[in-house]
Amino acid sequence: MTTISAPHDVTSLLHEWRQGDNQALDKLTALVYDELRRIAHRYLRHERDYHTLQTTALINEAYLRLINQQHAGWQNRAHFFAVTAQIMRHVLIDYARRRHYAKRGGKERERVSLGDATIMSHARARELIELDEALKDLARLDERKSRVVELRYFGGFSIEETADVLEISAMTVRRDWRAAKAWLYIQVERRK
Amino acid sequence: MSPERWREVEAVLQAALDCPPPERAVFLDVACAGDDDLKREAVSLIHALTEAGDFMEQPAMAHDARVLFAAQRGLDAGSRVGRYEIVRCLGVGGMGEVYLAHDAGLRRAVALKILPAYFVLDDNRLRRFYREARAASALNHPNILTIHEVGEADDVHFIATEFIDGRTLRELVDGAIDDESLDLKDILDIAIHVASALAAAHEAGIVHRDIKPENIMRRTDRIVKVLDFGIAKLTAHAPPQFSTQVSNDVSNEASTIINPQTGAGVRLGTISYMSPEQARGQIVDHRTDIWSFGVVLYELLARRHPFAAATQIETLVGILEHEPPSLIISTAGESPASNVSEHLRRITAKMLRKDALQRYESASPLLDDLNAVKEELELAAMLEKQAASKTASPSENMEQVAASLHVQPLNEKNPALRSFVSFAFIAAALVLVVAAGAILYQGFIAPRSVNVSNINAAKLYRRMSEREQLAFIREQEQRISQMMGDRRRHTLDEDALRSIKRVVDRYVARIGSMSDEHGNEDLRVIYARALPYLPLISRSFAERKVPVVVGIYLPMIEAEYKTCFENSIGAKGMFQFLPQTAKLYGVAHDEMCDVEKMTPAAARYIADRMAELGDDAESMTLVLLSYNRGAEWVRDTLRRLRETGSYERNFWTLYAHRTELDEIFRQENAQYVPLFFAAAIIGENPAAFELQTPPLSSSTQ
Numbered sequence: 001m002t003t004i005s006a007p008h009d010v011t012s013l014l015h016e017w018r019q020g021d022n023q024a025l026d027k028l029t030a031l032v033y034d035e036l037r038r039i040a041h042r043y044l045r046h047e048r049d050y051h052t053l054q055t056t057a058l059i060n061e062a063y064l065r066l067i068n069q070q071h072a073g074w075q076n077r078a079h080f081f082a083v084t085a086q087i088m089r090h091v092l093i094d095y096a097r098r099r100h101y102a103k104r105g106g107k108e109r110e111r112v113s114l115g116d117a118t119i120m121s122h123a124r125a126r127e128l129i130e131l132d133e134a135l136k137d138l139a140r141l142d143e144r145k146s147r148v149v150e151l152r153y154f155g156g157f158s159i160e161e162t163a164d165v166l167e168i169s170a171m172t173v174r175r176d177w178r179a180a181k182a183w184l185y186i187q188v189e190r191r192k
Numbered sequence: 193m194s195p196e197r198w199r200e201v202e203a204v205l206q207a208a209l210d211c212p213p214p215e216r217a218v219f220l221d222v223a224c225a226g227d228d229d230l231k232r233e234a235v236s237l238i239h240a241l242t243e244a245g246d247f248m249e250q251p252a253m254a255h256d257a258r259v260l261f262a263a264q265r266g267l268d269a270g271s272r273v274g275r276y277e278i279v280r281c282l283g284v285g286g287m288g289e290v291y292l293a294h295d296a297g298l299r300r301a302v303a304l305k306i307l308p309a310y311f312v313l314d315d316n317r318l319r320r321f322y323r324e325a326r327a328a329s330a331l332n333h334p335n336i337l338t339i340h341e342v343g344e345a346d347d348v349h350f351i352a353t354e355f356i357d358g359r360t361l362r363e364l365v366d367g368a369i370d371d372e373s374l375d376l377k378d379i380l381d382i383a384i385h386v387a388s389a390l391a392a393a394h395e396a397g398i399v400h401r402d403i404k405p406e407n408i409m410r411r412t413d414r415i416v417k418v419l420d421f422g423i424a425k426l427t428a429h430a431p432p433q434f435s436t437q438v439s440n441d442v443s444n445e446a447s448t449i450i451n452p453q454t455g456a457g458v459r460l461g462t463i464s465y466m467s468p469e470q471a472r473g474q475i476v477d478h479r480t481d482i483w484s485f486g487v488v489l490y491e492l493l494a495r496r497h498p499f500a501a502a503t504q505i506e507t508l509v510g511i512l513e514h515e516p517p518s519l520i521i522s523t524a525g526e527s528p529a530s531n532v533s534e535h536l537r538r539i540t541a542k543m544l545r546k547d548a549l550q551r552y553e554s555a556s557p558l559l560d561d562l563n564a565v566k567e568e569l570e571l572a573a574m575l576e577k578q579a580a581s582k583t584a585s586p587s588e589n590m591e592q593v594a595a596s597l598h599v600q601p602l603n604e605k606n607p608a609l610r611s612f613v614s615f616a617f618i619a620a621a622l623v624l625v626v627a628a629g630a631i632l633y634q635g636f637i638a639p640r641s642v643n644v645s646n647i648n649a650a651k652l653y654r655r656m657s658e659r660e661q662l663a664f665i666r667e668q669e670q671r672i673s674q675m676m677g678d679r680r681r682h683t684l685d686e687d688a689l690r691s692i693k694r695v696v697d698r699y700v701a702r703i704g705s706m707s708d709e710h711g712n713e714d715l716r717v718i719y720a721r722a723l724p725y726l727p728l729i730s731r732s733f734a735e736r737k738v739p740v741v742v743g744i745y746l747p748m749i750e751a752e753y754k755t756c757f758e759n760s761i762g763a764k765g766m767f768q769f770l771p772q773t774a775k776l777y778g779v780a781h782d783e784m785c786d787v788e789k790m791t792p793a794a795a796r797y798i799a800d801r802m803a804e805l806g807d808d809a810e811s812m813t814l815v816l817l818s819y820n821r822g823a824e825w826v827r828d829t830l831r832r833l834r835e836t837g838s839y840e841r842n843f844w845t846l847y848a849h850r851t852e853l854d855e856i857f858r859q860e861n862a863q864y865v866p867l868f869f870a871a872a873i874i875g876e877n878p879a880a881f882e883l884q885t886p887p888l889s890s891s892t893q
Contacts, residue, residue, distance in 0.1 A: 092256055120256060128252070141198045149248075156251030178209065179202050182237040185244040 078165045082147070085155025089132070092154065096120065096128040127188070134187035138180060145180040148173055204234045209241075274345030276304055276352060292355060295340075302340060303356070307349040318349070325351055328421045331396055335389035337409075337419045356419075358412050361405035365491060376521065376532075379492045380566045382408070385416035386485060387562055391555035393421055394478040401476055403484035404465040405491070464497055468512050468546050479548040482558065486543025486551075493521045493536060498544065502879045516544060532572060535565045653700060653880045664880075665693050668873040676739045688866065695870035703882055715874065715881065728788065732795035738802065745871040772822065773797060816864060 120128075139146035144166065151162045152173075159177070163170040193201075204223050211219045216238070224231040271278045276293040282303065293304040307321075322342060329339035341352040361382070364374060374382075386408060393400065400407075400421050407419045467483035470476055490498045498516030501507045510516075519537045539561050545551045552558040656664060669684055669692065699715050733740050774780070777793040801815040801823060818826045874880075876887045 088253065092252055124255065128256075131248075141193060141195050142202070152251070153248050154252050156253050175206050178241060179205055179237070181244055181248055182205070182240040185240040185247050186236060188247075189240075 078167075081155065081157065081161070081165050082151065085151045085157070088156075089150055089154035093128055093132045096125040096132075130188050130191045131184065134184050134191070137187065138183060142180075144168070145176045145183075148176040149180050149184065152177060201230060201233045201237070204230060205237050208234055208238060273304060273306070273348050273350055274343070276302060276345075276350075278304070293352070295352070301355040302352045303354070305351040305353070307351075327396075327398060331393055331398060331421060333389055333392040335385045335416055335418060336393060336421060337417045353419075354417075356409045356411055356417055358409050358417075361408040361410065361488065361492070364410060365405055365495075374492060376493075376569060377566075379489075380562060380569065381414070382410065382416050382492065383485075383489055384559065384562050384566060386418060386488075387555050387559040389416075389418040390478075390481050390485065391559050393418075394481070394555055399476065399478050400481045400484075401470075402465075403481050403488065405488055408488070464499065464507060466508075466511060467548070469548055471508055471511055477548070478554065479551050482543050482551050482555065483548070486540055489543065490516065490519060490540050493540070494519055495522045512546070532565060532569050535561070535568065539565070652882065653696070653877075661696075662689060662693060665689060665696065665873060668877065669869055672741060672869060672872045672876065675741050691866040692869045692873070695866050696873060699870060699874055700881065715883065728791045729795075732792045733798075736795045736799035738795055738798045741872055741876075745868055745875060773819075816868060 135146050135149055138149070147166060148162055151157045151165060152159075157165070159170050159173050163173045166173070204220070207223060208216050208219055220231050220234060224234070273293070275295060275297045277296055279292040279294055279301075282290045282292050289306050291304045291306065293302050294300075295302050307318075325339065325342040329342060332338070337356070338354040339351060340354065341350075343350065386403075390400070390403075398421055400418065402420065403418070408416060409419060410416050465484040465487050467476070467480040470480055487498055498519075499507050499510035499514070501510055519533075519540055521533050521536060539558070542550075542552055543558070653661060653664065666684055666689055669689075702712060702715055704714060730740050774793075777797055779789055779793045797819070798815055801818045804823070805814045805818075805826075814826050814830070874883070878887055
């Protein structure tokens, strides 16, 4: 594998990921992780003001930092947003799983740090895992809706932003969102 | 359910939801036409939506942001990683968690840095990391943090290093300003240790690349250790070895300045220690370490950063283009002999040459020079003691000194030391006079903002008491009025003062806001938007002798920014003419969003208004009002005012008369004038309001 110099990492990885290379997603994760932490940190600083947070601006900033080039192509950005949402989901669910399994104990017990209880309760971990499973099921039924959910719920994007990324109308996003929400709610309730 | 079935169900669901609720039941009956299953599915989904409430209402990150910090394997006390047993967590940072651990095999304390899971996901990164860590671990030097082991055990990748019980230079320097101080001897010892470490590393071909006070520690036994050799570069935000909470770490993290013109992001680490070549993104070699060390040394000696400035941009400019102020040593205790100062001045200057080729070519000659200064210092101290002692006669003193000089090992390789020695020999015949008190450091680069009183300059607005805030505002209003040509000294009445303060407070409250809605944005966002237009504005306005203060803050405080256009990062806003004004000033409707056309036209407009109304500060409110309401309206109002007889043209007089004026004038004045001053006060005092932009009026050359 050739070493790619830093400013092009994200672009090339995005390209590879689009070509279907799932490993590229892992690599992107490593690369964008720092940026995601920065985004997360801003959420932490505004714990009372979620509604004012503009995810796009933050992710846009992250993207620019990583791409470090002028007028980064819209297409790349849209895909970057999509990937970021996936990464957020990936990280969150991964953590939730470890949290969940830790509780169960046994030989396969994953170590969790002392502060874990404040970060994610067991209940929340279970909730997320169920949601993730349900979302996977939804993807089998209707891929576009699962992507809408991924972008809106895990990525934090607005209706308009989601529409941009998926290249559909805002109206379609709204309809997808409400249908998906309803369906997921039933699934998650059923699993309880 | 199959995808096809789902499509059917969804179609019915969407159509039903589009119906008003009372009609839904009927609609469903018709649409499902006997397919009970279909109807049941649709109904349950519709109910789900009502029941769902705030299910998924907020993005996941709203609940779980912390996960991004914690989502790496955490370890409990007592857990084992290979032969290491975890004692406790020392800190968490960008590179992972650091634990105090006990090496059960070798029975010693170690610091265990655990690499986070995400880090491990990237093969390339991990491989590079191991390679450099192994190279660094080959360094064996008393002043370099010893790396014991780099490896993997129990599913965890880690670095085990020696555990340092001590404090970072950052802590020592910061602490020194308040209570305990580093005296010159301490500083020289530290410098010598660091130079020694650098010499060894460079010899082995390893460059640190991130020398800074956070990466240098002094053990309780006074041995100094340089940390994170070679590894610093590989990890995005390598924290100091023992950083505290995550939130602290992140807030100290690199910040980014996004160039509004190009949209490109420039990542700046702790830029204060960056060398010019690093700042330019050029190739970095061991001479970068010399530079960074130079900055640290300067900081230790002067108790001040050589390139301190109000904003990061200015710091960068300082690093790239300005020479640091002449080093004046300000350490605890007596001031050093002037030749020691002079040598230190030369040494730091040579470390801080912009051209890397002109710096010390390696840490070795630097080490030699530092050692020479140390000897000089010790000699001076000894001579002083001799001079102070009354029992010995001058000639005996000289003999003793001469004798001690022969005992001192002379560095034959370094002619400089020999000249030190001979100089000192001559000096021994004279009485050394020590100046009383520390020499205070002068001549720092002052940001070209309006200077506030010394008390206020040290505090941010938010930390001031209310009384101080009011005093600050009063003072600033005076300065800004002066900047606008106010020839009369007036005192602001309490009411006007408070109205400005209200606006300032409102702006300050928005610091940290993430909102994009205008009126709620973070102040810094607004100022960042103005940045690209500054050169054009200052030029246009300066050409027409309009006080730049007016030209810049006028659009900035304009509550009704129209979204004219967005550049690649979404900057918005600019001057906005009334339609009739646009016509008069030759700006077509679709040109109103063209900065290049609007700005000169705006400058012309304001200049014309000033010619008509007067160019003193007193007229400014009228000029601003004209912009908003049209010149015609202002003329009318003035005419009516003059007819009242009591009119006296003055910002605050107009303000005071607002109850007599018509509704619009009153509103404008009550809101607009304090708004202008508030914006101007904030903009002219960037440090006090955490702005990244330099004071905007300083952009005029």
